[in-house]
Amino acid sequence: MTQTLAIFLDAYRDLNSRKLFWLAVAISGLVVVIVGLLGIDEAGVSVAGFRFDSKFVNTLFFPASTFYKLIFQSLGINIWLTWLAAILALISTASVVPELIASGSIDMMLSKPISRGRLFLTRWVTGLFFAGIQTLVFVTASFLVIGIRGGTWEPGLFIAVPVVIIFFSYLYCFCALMGVLTRSTVASLLLTLVFWLVLFGVQKAEQFLNLGRIASQMEVAAIEKAIATRLEKNADADVERLEGELAQERIAAGKWASGYWPAYAIVTLLPKTNETTEWLERQLVENASFRRPPKEDDELRFFGSSRVKKKDFEEAIYEDAESRKGALWAIGTSLAFEAVMLGGCVWLFRRRDF
Amino acid sequence: MLAIDLHDVTKTYRGRVQALRGVSLAVNEGEIFGLLGPNGAGKSTLVKIIMTVVRPTTIRGTVLGEPVGTQRVLERIGYLPEHHRFPQYLTGRQVVDFFGALCKVPRDARRRRVEELLDLVGMRDWGDRRVTTYSKGMQQRIGIAAALVNDPRLVVLDEPTDGVDPVGRREIRDMLLRIRGEGRTVLVNSHLLSEVEMVANRVAIINQGRTLAQGTIEELTRDSHRYEIDAVGGPERLHTVAGPVAGAESGDQPGLRTYSIPTREPTDVQPAIDSLRAMGAVVVRVERARETLEDLFVRSVVDERGRAMPGAARAAAPEPPIAAAPPAAAPARRPPTEFNP
Ligand SMILES: Nc1ncnc2c1ncn2[C@@H]1O[C@H](COP(=O)(O)OP(=O)(O)O)[C@@H](O)[C@H]1O
Ligand SMILES: [Mg+2]
Numbered sequence: 263m264t265q266t267l268a269i270f271l272d273a274y275r276d277l278n279s280r281k282l283f284w285l286a287v288a289i290s291g292l293v294v295v296i297v298g299l300l301g302i303d304e305a306g307v308s309v310a311g312f313r314f315d316s317k318f319v320n321t322l323f324f325p326a327s328t329f330y331k332l333i334f335q336s337l338g339i340n341i342w343l344t345w346l347a348a349i350l351a352l353i354s355t356a357s358v359v360p361e362l363i364a365s366g367s368i369d370m371m372l373s374k375p376i377s378r379g380r381l382f383l384t385r386w387v388t389g390l391f392f393a394g395i396q397t398l399v400f401v402t403a404s405f406l407v408i409g410i411r412g413g414t415w416e417p418g419l420f421i422a423v424p425v426v427i428i429f430f431s432y433l434y435c436f437c438a439l440m441g442v443l444t445r446s447t448v449a450s451l452l453l454t455l456v457f458w459l460v461l462f463g464v465q466k467a468e469q470f471l472n473l474g475r476i477a478s479q480m481e482v483a484a485i486e487k488a489i490a491t492r493l494e495k496n497a498d499a500d501v502e503r504l505e506g507e508l509a510q511e512r513i514a515a516g517k518w519a520s521g522y523w524p525a526y527a528i529v530t531l532l533p534k535t536n537e538t539t540e541w542l543e544r545q546l547v548e549n550a551s552f553r554r555p556p557k558e559d560d561e562l563r564f565f566g567s568s569r570v571k572k573k574d575f576e577e578a579i580y581e582d583a584e585s586r587k588g589a590l591w592a593i594g595t596s597l598a599f600e601a602v603m604l605g606g607c608v609w610l611f612r613r614r615d616f
Numbered sequence: 617m618l619a620i621d622l623h624d625v626t627k628t629y630r631g632r633v634q635a636l637r638g639v640s641l642a643v644n645e646g647e648i649f650g651l652l653g654p655n656g657a658g659k660s661t662l663v664k665i666i667m668t669v670v671r672p673t674t675i676r677g678t679v680l681g682e683p684v685g686t687q688r689v690l691e692r693i694g695y696l697p698e699h700h701r702f703p704q705y706l707t708g709r710q711v712v713d714f715f716g717a718l719c720k721v722p723r724d725a726r727r728r729r730v731e732e733l734l735d736l737v738g739m740r741d742w743g744d745r746r747v748t749t750y751s752k753g754m755q756q757r758i759g760i761a762a763a764l765v766n767d768p769r770l771v772v773l774d775e776p777t778d779g780v781d782p783v784g785r786r787e788i789r790d791m792l793l794r795i796r797g798e799g800r801t802v803l804v805n806s807h808l809l810s811e812v813e814m815v816a817n818r819v820a821i822i823n824q825g826r827t828l829a830q831g832t833i834e835e836l837t838r839d840s841h842r843y844e845i846d847a848v849g850g851p852e853r854l855h856t857v858a859g860p861v862a863g864a865e866s867g868d869q870p871g872l873r874t875y876s877i878p879t880r881e882p883t884d885v886q887p888a889i890d891s892l893r894a895m896g897a898v899v900v901r902v903e904r905a906r907e908t909l910e911d912l913f914v915r916s917v918v919d920e921r922g923r924a925m926p927g928a929a930r931a932a933a934p935e936p937p938i939a940a941a942p943p944a945a946a947p948a949r950r951p952p953t954e955f956n957p
Contacts, residue, residue, distance in 0.1 A: 375720060616664075
């Protein structure tokens, strides 16, 4: 316990001496304060007293709390916590492992009565802990803004704290492994960013294939239904043409599926940064009465057809995500990957000569 | 009892660098033990193995009566690594406190101990400044304080006087004596011989991963007592009780030769003086001499060099061809290793 406390205190002093950490916390606070300065009423929005009338963004159209929640969702989660703040946190904690194993400082640490595994993991957790503090500050401030300015108190919001920490830990375990391997802060930071982009790309590809797969399946179902209604009405004039279309669409559906499942398998093995965020958004819909995140119209139009309604398609996508991409898949398998990474770190760290 | 009792320690680093090839070390409790050797001899490797920083390839024996590297042992050892760098953001006091906590020293005890140690190493007035503002000597002192924070039985110091000015070195030597005075065992690792000679009870000389000699300085230099006679006009070879001795001509005076007679008895020297005088030579100086640790060191290391290539040899490398080896007979007045007389 004495040792763990000492390592945390040391990590705190380390971060404290590098102004970046406090800068990140301050920017977090500032972002929320700016959102707090936004006002909304029947006529439109206002920014710190300056009014912008709007026909659509006003409290007649939706309540004030929804306005702040939308901002929290689109700005707070999708831009701030899962991109910018995560990058700031990575920058301020990427040096933890390279500095731990730097020659000159590691000797003294290893000579103490603490096992190497524990030393490494404790130091790693300190990095996570301080990244978590940034998240906690941001979410608490957002909670207050939604409560005070929007008028509804949503404790369900706080689920964002552990989920964002977990999200960050996917990147941070990779960063630690790169730190052990390269011993360089800059190299591990850059490699982590590359890794993140790769994950982003792979997940986007999986989602794209999934949209195609679902659209194609729905198209098949729609044609089948059309054929059935024609047959019922004994209006079999079109049936032959429809059956031709059905056969084609079935082939297309098969192609989408055969492309999709391998992608799904790959994503299952890797840490799921986007999917974890999307899972969080679904939780906020359930627990903090957030709106469903709108799908981008372009995507819908790309796959849409005259037979499948946009609304039904959206619904199907959301339900598919809810049924197949739960916590176990989005977070559980990512944590499994993380455990392997950390295991690798500890294994390398334990057997290395310094 | 032996504080350190190690046998056949070997270490082959990745990349097949054989840093240690069977070193044995016996350190008595309560003594200052000097581990000597040129740079690259493997001193730090040996110390790092004791401190679990480096994993040995093979090892037998005990440290403080227990197997090497267990946490129970580490709790009772203090360590000052070579080229250590303390975290930039800490003050001297915080450094000592931090390492105390890592050694599981409870908070209150730590607080008291930190003050005592800052006094011991003379850093009380500087305790609240960042270590970045310290001179090299101050950093070493804080390092020594950090090494003592857990009230260790054994203190291991790797090049504690490295980069420290002469006054600072003397102070560090005095600290070593005080640490021994408190009943602790000190293992000090250095390439600065004269320094170690002043304080160490016993020493080991290692080179290229092997122990060349081990014992008290008295034991190691016992067989090196001799008398030196300077005479002008003496013969090339002088017959003495110890057999014929060659007279080494010195450049500074024509005809002046120095005869070195390996004996510790003054009576053995008299016939030699007589015969010199009978030959009409003028005896200029007769002096009793003894090998210093430095002579011994240089002799051991140079002997060894005659047999192997300098530096750690690669495990896979064949024995060096004779032509490639430095000439064994080369008189090494200035030894190729770094040391301060
Ligand atoms: N981590 C390491 N990896 C590979 N070789 C090493 C490592 N540390 C030391 N060596 C090599 O082992 C030999 C002994 O080094 P060292 O123990 O530091 O000597 P000394 O402390 O006596 O100067 C040297 O040849 C050195 O290059
Ligand atoms: Mg060394």
